[in-house]
Amino acid sequence: MTGRAIPPEGVEQHGLTREEYQKILTRLGREPNRLELGLFSVMWSEHCSYKSSKVHLKKLPTAGPRVVQGPGENAGAVDIGDGLVAVFKIESHNHPSFIEPYQGAATGVGGILRDIFTMGARPIALLNSLRFGPLEIPKNRFLLEGVVSGIAGYGNCMGIPTVGGEINFNEIYNQNPLVNVFCLGIAHKNRIFRASARGVGNTVIYIGSKTGRDGIHGATMASESFDESIEARRPTVQVGDPFTEKLLLEACLEIMKGELIVGIQDMGAAGLTSSSVEMAGRGGTGIELELSGVPRREEGMTPYEVMLSESQERMLLVAKPGFEKEILSICDRWDLDAAAIGRVTDTRRLVLKEEGRIVADIPIQALTDDAPVYERPIQVPSYLDALQGINLDLIPPPSDFGAVLMNLLQSPTIANKRWVYQQYDHMVRTNTVIRPGFESAVVRVKGTRKALAMSVDGNSRYGVLNPYRGGVIAVCEAARNIVCAGGRPIGLTDCLNFGNPERPEVMWQFALSVEGIADACRELEIPVVSGNVSFYNETNGLGIYPTPIIGMVGLIEEVERTVPPGFRDEGDRVVLLGETKEELGGTEYLSRIHSREGGFPPLLELAVEKSVQRCCLEAIEAGIIKSAHDCSEGGLGVALAEAAILSEKASGPSSGATVVLPHLPIRRDAHLFGESQSRIVVTVAETDLPKLEHQCAGQGVPMAVIGRVGGQRLTIRMEGDDRPLIDLPVERMRTAWQDAIGAYFQNGGTER
């Protein structure tokens, strides 16, 4: 083991602090060579080690009767009966997507897909949660177009439907767009594969794309803030090849079906380094690799480049003894590169060789368990009082409520996203029950009577005004979306997008958000089974709002029981479950109509939320509810408008409604556009109304019968008024809502 001493700038270039470097020296008892320093650099990066978030993530409840695999593996797994598990995870690809939107987003999809099929599950659904700055700014349109084509380019080619998602727009994301991708797959409960290297002497096999010089230090890049120099970071972004991934998927599933391996791990962030180290770490073993055997794209690559490359579409397997040949021949059939490149050892060390010569030798534990863990300082931000303390009395109520509703329906955050989802193949595999554009996506599970509802959700405006509440609401709203479709939430995955953790204000936001998520999960009894943290979403000192995104999964026992959000039949009664309060803080209304972001976000009482959700779900399961749509951005007004718009049937005009809102001692704009939580607009047949009333009374859930489905207009009148506040043709609302986003791209859209 020879190597030149590392100069201080070399340590810094590797994203390590002096203290961390000292720790490496102590742990190794010598100076690392450059390759070894590179290995430490990626394994100890925020992205791989979770060093700033670990102490907080421990607070999340991860256990539950259905949990088959919690956090710590490539993805979580939850029992859905019939001998099957739903395997799912959400992950961010924010940094690369800002540097190169198409490839950044595409490889984000590629990475999350590998996380799922590494577990032995066939992916059946993708969703995504995106954040951009306003579309008025050309750069943001460029980013949105690039990200959407990247997601489409990868997912469509793989034949995995992108069935849903959400997009929000806010200036805070101008320099830090967010791209979070969720994937769900189905596996047999007794045939889940784990990323563990066991069995001393077993062969380690590399399969998939050849290793190139792309993406070197991607994990380190994702663990830093940005400034003007980001253009120069483009080489750290990987390039996706969905065709090879499709072959890799089929080959891996075939290898797993034959039970030819003891462990498998994809080469994601930190490539061959993290896959080999993590597998040995979990197996309590060592691993020895001969790097000259690694399939390479170009000659002259150094061991450093081979180990730190983040070339996509690669997997590392540990073969069962005697099955090596069979594995290689399956790869050959799928035209994939494959090579035996090492073996499992009992040394608990990572030993790397080049042509037989040892080039690195590090204890596994030094790279994994010994990675630094920080309890970073936290501090309440000084801006908070000013932000929360806006005087709502100075906000004039609107004179034309209809105009406000039309305006909100055209807000890109609220408007229909068909410009986006029509670019995604959302029907392949023929399981899609509820297509994109609704609050939950629903796919049936072939071979069973069941379906799974999925939703991704998070509101960063609430998050910045009150991170705890932002966390609570993200979980509750995602669960509410699932319930509205008729699903019972069974597990969630979280993607925590934050600014620079070295700033105490950001750590304060993070700590409180996690607490909020944890409390909501405990109350609703939904375990967190997987997740991802993305820090350093900061450019030139400006960080994003706290943006925890929740990916929720729910089980629908009988696919026919799925409930749509749109009105169904003329004459049905419109009922509001839950209570409307004077809550305008942090609303889309305040931001879009009055250009103000401030106040206190809506209050959420977990016990109330729980009973509203339970009541709604039980009524759905009893077959009483015909449609259900929760109130979120834009409040009750937008919820009613959307329920009317979404009533569109294969033929025939859509259904409007006549609504009379009971008198409440609150501002009328708060009544219509406030975002009070724990509210669901449902419809029931007239004859079923007493049953619903009985159920709500029994469970203490406030309910109000507010209208009747019918006609082709949405008319909303306040009790006691002569004239309606809102009276709009559904078709007019639909056109505005449907075309709002596409309108930004009619002229001057940048084509790739």
Place this chain on the structure above:
Amino acid sequence: MRFGILVFPGSNCDHDCYHVLKHLLGQPAEFIWHKQTSLRGYDALVIPGGFSYGDYLRTGAIAQYSPIMKSVREFAQAGGPVLGICNGFQILLEAGLLPGAMLRNRSLKFICKDVFVRVENVETPFTASIDPGRVLRLPIAHAEGNYYADPETLRELREHRQIVFRYCSAEGRITEEANPNGSLDGIAGICNRAGNVLGMMPHPERCAEGLDGNTDGKSIFQSILEHHPVGRP
């Protein structure tokens, strides 16, 4: 009736076609790996959608050189029904089994949505059970579905009634608005002169089961069954 479903590297609607033929229509159906060379014993072939060879070079351009394609040509020449859906259609064009070519969609974007098509010719094995002029609601999902042929070819297609499906409004009118991708003459599907090879961009297998209430796609598979001597109940 024994169906063969071709599988190229990158095919991804193969399982969907299998599901419809096997589970919905109860027919024997098998996957045929592209490296195979024999098609003995099959009564009909489906070339499914997807991204054969990743759509690299040009959609369908590489797949046409797969070993199985020689037998597909022979099968077609012998009069066996061959249904190419989406990427399958593109492969049939590249293989010269159907005339014309595919351009990128007018919008230059991938488009996934339901469209309406009017059945222009019911004298093919794929449309024989459908009423003339019927409007079907079928999903499309492609980036290269903008059919093009030179004027002479178009004239011949019309003359020999080879245009089987055209994009239309819900009421069956052929309009520019109803044309999702800029396809020449609103063409959504064509057959060869003998009528036994059909290429279509919409995906009938995606709306055969009625998960969302639509079963229009089933009529195409049912036609093949009812038209074929072995398929008749």
